Amino acid sequence: MVESRMVRIALRAATALVLAFIYLPIVVLAIFAFNPSRLQAWPPVGFTLQWFAEAAANPEVARAVVNSLLVGAFATVLALLLGTLAALAVQRYLFFGQQTVSFVLVLPIALPGVVSGIALQTSFVTLGVDFGLLTIVVGHATFCVVVVYNNVMARLRRLPRSPEEASSDLGADAFTTFRRVTLPGMRTALLSGGLLAFALSFDEIIVTNFTAGPGTQTIPIWILASIQRPDELPVVNVVALLLILVSVIPVWLAMRISSGEATRRV
Amino acid sequence: MTPRSADEPANPRRRLARWLYPRRRLQLGLLLTGPLGWLAIAYLGSLVILLVNAFWAKDSFTGKVEPFAWTLATFESLLRNEVYGTVAVRTVGLAALVTLTDALLAFPIAYYMARVASPRVRGALVIAVLVPLWAAYLVKVYAWRIILQGNGVLDWVLAPFGLEGPGLAEIANSWLVLSYLWLRYMILPIYAGLERIPNSLLEASADLGGRGPTTFRRVVLPLVFPALVAGSIFTFSLTLGDYITPDLVSDAKLIGNVIYDNSSLGSLPLAAAYSLLPMAIMIAYLLVARRLGAFENL
Known part of the structure; x- marks a missing residue:
């Protein structure tokens, strides 16, 4: 080790602080999910599980969960297919424009989300496509491809x-x-790439908000709409906590499966 | 399974495989048609349609876009109204500030993970740091709302000192929450970049009389710089492209808000024209980043 003792102590302290910063909002949210008060004021006034029951009985939430699962599944399958094909082409063949392929694949996540969103929305409006689950899937698949591509590329290289x-x-x-x-040989890379693509899709709101149209709600869209309604907030807390768990588990699994090879990029 | 003989003329799959074998170009074409076709049609195609819409007129009564009615009026109105300039400067400034903040926050923890922590601690830290930062974007914004709003956690912490939280109006909230959200995009590339630096280089620098700060400035920083640029692509781009966080935690509008508000109010040409600005900024950013070697660190 080249680092001096002082430097190492300072680094350890900085790491602890950043970790606290990372977990602070999540802990606060988890506490509020069990707060009996409808008012979102700190400190909480007690402990209850009633909002979990209300969330489970809420038909809007149920419909949004089903929509999110459907969109995630279709987007993941498309991304697995397209991402694997692209990775095989770039990794196993030498051709002119090889670099351009990687560049084009990363573009949907490298360009600002609002640009991708408005571009897709404008196209659907211009071409007269009806908004719904299908338009959401198109958007999600487009930026999920790169996740699978990166995972498979990393594996093929080794x-x-x-x-x-x-x-x-x-x-x-x-x-x-x-x-x-x-x-x-690629199986675990496909598994972790698929899990990450699903997590990305399940969580996406910036582009989805443009491609969903008025009638269709995914879980993030439901949360966004419900934040504006103070009466709904206790249920939002519960759904938000569950969303954290549901979207974090695939990521955690993916990282365990690929032991750090995945998640290099988005 | 018994080994098959090399000739099984009845099997069409084998015949196809044998026919394809010398045709490398065709194989490549078959592999690339799906992914590139999808991206060309679904993504690049829609970017082109967006571009075209910026030059189409809008019916002033119905608010509907009139296809193929070419005009530059939208760009004129963008240039004439200085609000759009102010918002653009504010957004780019915020994106730069968020990027700088994330670099400063990410560096120590990435350095600790890559070069100080034992392998076991490192593995646990990678998961502890990255998993919560990976997912649930909206939930994290919402959690910060609970903390920042009136009677929230921050008010409660500050009350004994006679102070008050910022509420949900300040642009500083956007700075804080966006820095929080995009932190992982900075930690990961820097961590990977630092991990690749061989110890021998640092020892060589020390042997040549370089003290800690000198080694850091002249060996570590130049080597990790491309990784930093790679991370900055995302912190910068995601800030340019966000409209939900600034709307939920502050009153200050960003480029994204102007685009989203106009698209939902039916002023599509204006939204399209304005969105060319962040797109142009990011394409320029990507080209410079590629020059700096950032793409190997993506």
Whole structure:
């Protein structure tokens, strides 16, 4: 170690402070979810589970959860397919414009969200497409592709080519080799990429707000609408806490599966 | 499974595989058609439609866009009204401030994770830091609202000192909450960048008489700079593109708010024209970042 004792102590203190900063809002939210008062004032006045029951009985919440799950599932499947194809092309072939492919794939998350949102909305309006679950999926799939792409790219880079060569030496055709050698090698990368894509989709609001149209609510859209209604806030607290858990679990799993290889980028 | 013989003419899959084998260009084309087609149609296509809408007129009675009625009137009105300039300067300034804040917050923790902590602590820290920062964007904004609003947590903490929280009006709230939200985009690349620096370089610097600060300034910083730029792409872009956080925690409108408000009020050409500004800023930013070597650190 090159760092002096003083530097290390200072770094440890700074790390602890940043960690406290990161967890502060989440802890506050968790406490409010059990607060019996309808007023969102600190400190809480007691402990109750009644808002959990109310959230469970709320039909709007149920519908939004179903919508979010559907959108997440479809967007993830599309992203897995498109992201894997793109990664195989860029990793396994040499061609002109290789760098441009990576650039174009990262564009949907590198450009400001409001630009992507208004661009998609304008296109749907101009082309006369009806807003609904499908328009949400189009937006989500577009920025989820890069997540899968990054995960699969990282894996393909590390995967040795010799098992594939052995497979074709033993008489397997390209499809069989892909199905029985390459695909199993990529399995955990696909799993963690898919989990991250799902988490990203489940949580997205900036673009979704533009592509959902008036009739369709996902969980984040329901939360955004309900924040404006003070009566709903206790239920919002509960749903928000659950959303944190639901969106954090896939990320946690993905990081465990890929042990840091994933989540390099978004 | 018994090994198959090399010739199985009846199997169409094998025949297709054999036919494709020498045709590398075709294989590549088949792989790329799906993803590039999707991005070209769904994303680049919609960016083009957005661009075109900025040059289309708007019916002043119905508020509907008149396709193919070309005009520069929207840009004229953007330039004539100085509010749009003020909002743009405010947004870019805030994006720069958020980026700087995140760099300052991320550096110590990334350094600790990459170079001081034991491998076990490091693994736990990576998860402890990144998992909560990864997800539930809206929930975190909402949690900050509970903290900042009148009678919120901050008011309660400050009350014994005779002070009051900022409420939900100040632009400083946007600065705080956006810095919080985008922190992970900065921590990760810096952490990865620091981890790649070999110890021997730091030892060499020390052997040559470089003290801590000198080594940091002349060895560590230049090596980690591209990673910092990579992180800044996201902190900067996400701030330019947000309209929900500034709306929920402050009264100060950003570029995103102007775009969103106009699109929902039906003034689509204006929203489209104005959105060309953050898009142009980010494309310029990306091109400079690529020059600085940031893309290898993405």
